[in-house]
Amino acid sequence: MTRSRNQALLLILPAVAILAFLTLYPLGRGIALSFFSTEYGFEGAKFVGLRNYQDLFSDRFFTRAARNTVQFTLLATLSELALGLALALMVNRPFPGRSVVIPLLVAPFVLSTMVVTAIWSAWMHYDLGYLNNLLRAMGLDPVPWLFQPDLALYSLVLIDLWQTTPIVFLILLAGLRGIDPEIYEAARMDGASPPFMLLTITLPLLLPHLLLAGLLRSIDSFKIFDKVFALTGGGPGQATETLSMYLYRLGFRFFEIGMASAVAMIMVAIAGGLAAVYALSILRGGRA
Amino acid sequence: MSRLRIAMIWAVTVILFWPILWMVMTSFKPPGEYVSTSISILPHAPSLEHFRQIAADGILGKVMNSLIVTAGAAILSLLAGFPAAYALVRMRLPARLDKAFLVFVLLVKLAPPLVLAIPLYQVLRGVHLLDTLGGLILVYQVYTLPFAIWMLLGFVRDVAPSYEEAAVMDGAGLGYRLVTIVLPIMAPGIAATFILLTILAWNEFAYALLFIQTPSHFTLPTYIATLITEDETFWGRLMAIGLVASLPILTILAFFQRHLVTGLAGGLK
Structure with a gap:
């Protein structure tokens, strides 16, 4: 028995070693750094206790970035759930060409975020962008997608909606397949209308999958960095600056290592909270 | 209908x-x-003007960098992840280590990559791997290893223990059983995991941006990012690069769509 236990430890050791070296140790370091004030880089650090955290909460750049991130996360998650549900309901029943339609719908999700960003940077260009060309062709006014502060965050939501709805769609489609068709059969015999069945059968039975997809998308959109970095750089002004972007600017542009580490730890706390809910629901329900 | x-x-x-x-x-x-x-x-x-131009601009070097980093990260994750997944499913680990490790793997999988960026920068600098493809392969384990373990767990569970029991009777050692019995049965699952790891590493941007400075070491996503600007409208060229960067992934999607579609939904759940 001890021999097999030792063997088990040996098998798990490489993975544990890699993850400890690349996540546990850096996390510990990050926590420590967040209590130091640094002048330009890593050298000459001075212990300041909780002052970095105190400074952050009175820093309007930080509070703005936090607000943008929450706003983006909520808008993106809810719109992706709505569109993903609509698409899943749309292709749930068999029809000719279904095996072609599904991969076409999934395609945006497997593209690199940077390729997605490249496409949409061209589409959202004010003068020559494809979206504004479409609007002009329909006789409408062009829209300053990324230049107008009130609009830029919504434009990012639109891009995220296009790119990541497929994963919500796939999860919900898997959920729909798990619903026993006989339930609908019985309801139809009782004269239930399709909208009534959607509200009283489909949605309640799909609820675990909706929650799972929603949690997954909110955890993921909370991280948003790539699109913001390449498309708006956080602008115009501070309109699209998210926490990841703010952390990047503090740490890798202004070399405020201590301050940036404090932002990182606040993000760990928020993401960790969301992830804990997710982890619990997965471990309780078994792996679907 | x-x-x-x-x-x-x-x-x-x-x-x-x-x-x-x-x-x-x-x-x-x-x-x-x-x-x-x-x-x-x-x-x-x-x-084909744009394709000729991006070839002249050296796209091939960026494709090679992406290939090296992607293959390296995926292989390293399988090498470390397969034994770990096997041990977590099949063997008794001391004192709830398995549960704790699983929760940890899940948390890492869900954490924003930027929060580890500063200390990871120091770690890479410490082992002299900053600005190298090898360093990138290493830090990509933050994404790919938890994902690999999570996916492989399910596939190990699908292998019936009875196959191994017969070999144990014959006195076969653990290493021998893993390589000659478990691995061949799991081959389709390992292939599916490899494909998803490949997509993950091929598309990664944040760490490639932060830990690589020399343009000749850029991967495709960081290269594309340098070309996205507000004023430039070199879209023909940009889309040619985008197509080159997407073609491998879109081809995989077309060929393995059924496995991939279930894998994408399953692996993320």
Whole structure:
């Protein structure tokens, strides 16, 4: 028995070693750094206790970035759930060409975020962008997608909606397949209308999958960095600056290592909270 | 299902796929065509000009960098992840180590990559791997290893223990059983995991941006990012690069769509 236990430890050791070296140790370091004030880089650090955290909460750049991130996360998650549900309901029943339609719908999700960003940077260009060309062709006014502060965050939501709805769609489609068709059969015999069945059968039975997809998308959109970095750089002004972007600017542009580490730890706390809910629901329900 | 409904499904699908179609078409449009106000996406005079130009600009080097990092990260994750997944499913680990490790793996999988960026920068600098492809392969384990373990757990569970029990009777050691019995049975699952790891590493941007400074070491996503600017409208060239960067992934999706579609949903759950 001890021999097999030792063997088990040996098998798990490489993975544990890699993850400890690349996540546990850096996390510990990050926590420590967040209590130091640094002048330009890593050298000459001075212990300041909780002052970095105190400074952050009175820093309007930080509070703005936090607000943008929450706003983006909520808008993106809810719109992706709505569109993903609509698409899943749309292709749930068999029809000719279904095996072609599904991969076409999934395609945006497997593209690199940077390729997605490249496409949409061209589409959202004010003068020559494809979206504004479409609007002009329909006789409408062009829209300053990324230049107008009130609009830029919504434009990012639109891009995220296009790119990541497929994963919500796939999860919900898997959920729909798990619903026993006989339930609908019985309801139809009782004269239930399709909208009534959607509200009283489909949605309640799909609820675990909706929650799972929603949690997954909110955890993921909370991280948003790539699109913001390449498309708006956080602008115009501070309109699209998210926490990841703010952390990047503090740490890798202004070399405020201590301050940036404090932002990182606040993000760990928020993401960790969301992830804990997710982890619990997965471990309780078994792996679907 | 009615004709009208099928027509509607196709309309929605075409609209959602339109941006990708636009990327493909634009990469074949000569410069005068793509900067017009026309909404037609078909190139009138298709040309390979942009592909010739990006080849001359050295796209091949970036493709090679991406290939090396992607293959390296995926293989390293399988090498470390397979034994770990096996041990977690099949063997008794002391004192709830398995549960704790699983929760940890899940938390890492869900954490924002930027929060580890500063200390990881120091770690890489400490082992002299900053600005190298090897360093990138190493830090990508933050993404790929938890993902690999999570996916492989399910596949190990699907291997019936009875196959191994017979070999144990014959006195076969653990290493021998893993390589000659478990691995061959799990081959399809390992292949599916490898494909998803490949997509993950191929598309990664944040760490490639932060830990690579020399342009000749850039991967495709960081290279693309340097070309996205507000004022430039070199879209033909940009979309040609986008197409080159997406082609391997889109081909995989077309060939392995059924496995991939279930894998994408399953692996993320």
